Amino acid sequence: MGSPSGEIFLPLEPTSFTNDSNAVIDFIADYYKNIEEYPVQSSVEPGYLSAKLPDSAPYCPESLEDILKDVNDCIIPGLTHWQSPNFFAYFQANASTAGFLGEMLCSGFNVVGFNWISSPAATELESIVLDWMGKLLKLPSSFLFSGTGGGVLHGSTCETAVCTLTAARDKALKELGGWENITKLMVYASDQTDFTFQKAAKLVGIPPSNFQFIETSLSTGFSMSSKQVRLAIEHDIKSGLVPLFLCATIGTTACGAIDPIAELGKVAREYKLWLHIDAAYAGSACICPELRHYLDGVELANSISMNPHKWFLTNMDCCCLWIKEPRFLVDSLSTDPEILRNKASEFKAVLDYKDWQVALSRRFRALKLWIAIRRHGLANLMYHIRSDISMAKRFEAFVAKDDRFEIVLPRKFALVCFRLKPKQELEGTELNCRLLEAVNSSGRAFMTHAVVGGIYVIRCAIGTTMTEERHVDALWKLIQEKAQSLLME
Ligand SMILES: *Cc1c(COP(=O)(O)O)cnc(C)c1O
Numbered sequence: 001m002g003s004p005s006g007e008i009f010l011p012l013e014p015t016s017f018t019n020d021s022n023a024v025i026d027f028i029a030d031y032y033k034n035i036e037e038y039p040v041q042s043s044v045e046p047g048y049l050s051a052k053l054p055d056s057a058p059y060c061p062e063s064l065e066d067i068l069k070d071v072n073d074c075i076i077p078g079l080t081h082w083q084s085p086n087f088f089a090y091f092q093a094n095a096s097t098a099g100f101l102g103e104m105l106c107s108g109f110n111v112v113g114f115n116w117i118s119s120p121a122a123t124e125l126e127s128i129v130l131d132w133m134g135k136l137l138k139l140p141s142s143f144l145f146s147g148t149g150g151g152v153l154h155g156s157t158c159e160t161a162v163c164t165l166t167a168a169r170d171k172a173l174k175e176l177g178g179w180e181n182i183t184k185l186m187v188y189a190s191d192q193t194d195f196t197f198q199k200a201a202k203l204v205g206i207p208p209s210n211f212q213f214i215e216t217s218l219s220t221g222f223s224m225s226s227k228q229v230r231l232a233i234e235h236d237i238k239s240g241l242v243p244l245f246l247c248a249t250i251g252t253t254a255c256g257a258i259d260p261i262a263e264l265g266k267v268a269r270e271y272k273l274w275l276h277i278d279a280a281y282a283g284s285a286c287i288c289p290e291l292r293h294y295l296d297g298v299e300l301a302n303s304i305s306m307n308p309h310k311w312f313l314t315n316m317d318c319c320c321l322w323i324k325e326p327r328f329l330v331d332s333l334s335t336d337p338e339i340l341r342n343k344a345s346e347f348k349a350v351l352d353y354k355d356w357q358v359a360l361s362r363r364f365r366a367l368k369l370w371i372a373i374r375r376h377g378l379a380n381l382m383y384h385i386r387s388d389i390s391m392a393k394r395f396e397a398f399v400a401k402d403d404r405f406e407i408v409l410p411r412k413f414a415l416v417c418f419r420l421k422p423k424q425e426l427e428g429t430e431l432n433c434r435l436l437e438a439v440n441s442s443g444r445a446f447m448t449h450a451v452v453g454g455i456y457v458i459r460c461a462i463g464t465t466m467t468e469e470r471h472v473d474a475l476w477k478l479i480q481e482k483a484q485s486l487l488m489e
Contacts, residue, residue, distance in 0.1 A: 020064050027068055028100075031076070035084050035466075039443025042080045049078060080446065085466040088475060089448040091253070091281045091310050091415075092463040098375035099315035102368020112361045116350035117342045119364070123351050126153055126366035132373060133308070133320055136287045136381075140299045143322040151322040152356040153365045157280045159358055160305040160321040161200030161247075167328040168245050168274035168302075169204055176242065183207055185244040186236050190214045190224035190259060192252040192452070194278060206244075212236070218453040221409055222257035224248065226264050233271050245274045248301075250294050251282025254450035255457065256412030258282075258294055265300025277304040280319070282413050284311035285385050287378065291413075311414075311463055313384060314372045318365050321356075330355040388414040388463040391472045395460055398476045404483060408457045417450070417457040420483055429456040431486070438482040445475045 010016070052074045081087060083095050113122030130151030134144045141147025154160050165187070173181055187201050191213045201211050212232055216222040233243045246268050248259040261277060268275035277298060283306025285291045298304060303323040308314035323329055334355035344350045354360050373381070392414035399405045399418045408417045420435055422428035432449070436458050440446050449458050462472065 023064055023068065027071070032083070032466075035081055036086065038076070038079075038081050038084065040081050040084045040086050040446035041089075041440050041443070042078050043441070043443070044078045049074060083464060083466065084446075085464055085468060085471045086445040086475065087464045087467075088460045088462060089446045090459075091461050092465075093309055093316055094311055094313045094463070094465050095315050096313035096372060096376070096465055098372045099313055099368050101375075102371040103315050105367045105371075106364045109364060111364055113364055114354040114360050114362055115340055115342065115345055115352035116348075117344045120350075122362075122364045122366065123353055125364075125370055126353065127151070127351060129153075129366045129370045129373070130320060130322065133369065134322055136373075136378060137283065137295065137306075138286075138292055139295075139304070139322060142299065142324050143304065149322060149324045150326045150351075151320055152353055153369070154305075154319045154321055154357055155317040155365075156196070156319050157194065157278060157305055157307060158196035158200055160303070160319060161197050161276070161278075162203050162358060163321070163329060163333065163356070164274065164276050164303045164305075164323065165200050165204040165206070165245060167323075167332045169206070170332040171274075171328050172242060172244050181242070183210070184240065184242045186210050186212055186233075186241050187245045187247070188212050188214060188229055188232060188243070188273070189247040190216050190222075190249065190252075190257075192216055192222050192224075192254055192257050193247050193249055194253045194280065197247050197278070210241070216257065216453075218409060218455070222252065222255055222452055224259040224264065226260060226267050229264060230267050233267070233273070237271075243271050243273050245276065247276050247278055250277060250279040250286075251413055251415075253281070255409060255417050255452045255459070256282065256415040258412065260297075261295065262297025262300065265297045268302075269300055274303070275301040277301045279304060279306040281307070281310050281415075283320075284308065284381075285389070285413050288382050288385055291385075308369055308372070311385065311388075312369075312372065312381065313376055313465065314369050318369055320369075326356065333357070335360075384465075385414075388467070391467065391469055392416055392460075392462045394469065395462065395472050395476060402480065404487065408452070408455055414462040416460045416462075417452070418460065419455070419457050420486075423487070432456050432458055435479070435483055435486055438486065439479055442478065442482070444478055 082093050111119040111122055113119040116123045127145050131144045131146055134151060143149040172185060173179060182205055185206055187206055189197050198211055214224050214228050216224055236243055248261055248264045250258050265275055286295050305319060305321045307319045309316045309318040345352055353362060392411055396407060396411045396416045399407055404420060405418055406421050408419055419428060419432045422431060436449055447458055447460055449456060
């Protein structure tokens, strides 16, 4: 093909592929080398980028050198550095060399594995890795392909919520005899449940007023009470409504709260609700035998999801969903367009993952989880979790020793929720808001906040791949420094 510059135009040519890819890898390696020098949270103003870049696309090709220069000068200043060892915000998004290699292979092959025939390895590796991961978590065989269930990789917990809710909805509507009954279906979740579930329920057509929040409180560690769930269910049944779905969380987003799976499972069984367990963050920790007990009762659930892209050294995006009766998912989500008809799907009863998710097209995500597990091994994966938890304990002890501060609720996993004790003149929210702002605007660390039970807390989430004790110690010193000047005002 002729190009505008008269050269042969080859978008994917092995030699330039190698050279360009190596240049980008070197660029990323330098980024990681220098990552501590950047302010952790970007401080650019909205719209900063359009002032720096042309407002239309180039007609002629540009050199990679020019492009990487712009990445360096224009993009990096607008990044919040999630991989910085001084990043303690939200929940971490673990990157690792192994995860990166998996992404490279996924992107390099660039196959679209919507059904088995479209790339058998993509489907088969995914089901093998889901079984591996399920066994690392000691999930009952009812969730594994080697048993009676199965698993799939989605991009996010929100997608798993949409798909499981859809499966549960359709199963119920079939039993109730028609779509008009959708207004009767009730979804239950604690007031600490991640907002993705509310969003998913909306997408699935559950009326917002049928999303019932179960109130939690500080005195019970913001954990959902099965007694209250039972009361809500009985109340709704009396009003002619149909309890459909209960979402329990292990490690809530705001404060790491843990719902009692076994008790909630019993209630769900009794009233025939679909129980989903959201272990997006803390699921990874359950590979450690001493933490596995949080999953006790999982055999009573219908589905469970967790995000290896949070705490399992697997680069974005990667969310595992296991489901006991995949046929309900497939019943709801399968489509059979002529263009995808093939003998394998029709006669060999293979797995077609397009029927387990929202989109038709799908990435070969299993490669990176497979490589992350193989390159680290269970031994290092447990070490990674344990060392983050031990750093969080260290941080918690620092806070507990300083009587200007308080731990608002006991540390869960590697998340510490704390605050400066309110002084009379300065109310707790304002005081801690200002402390957080002072810490973050220093550029030396980044944390975020939550409001739980009306209390503004600062969240210190420890767990980026490169965080070491010295970073935690420096963070505490920084917090003390900023608190000191705030209290002296
Ligand atoms: C992060 C998180 C989510 C949201 O996950 P997505 O994959 O971004 O949809 C849901 N639940 C919990 C408990 C989380 O920590």
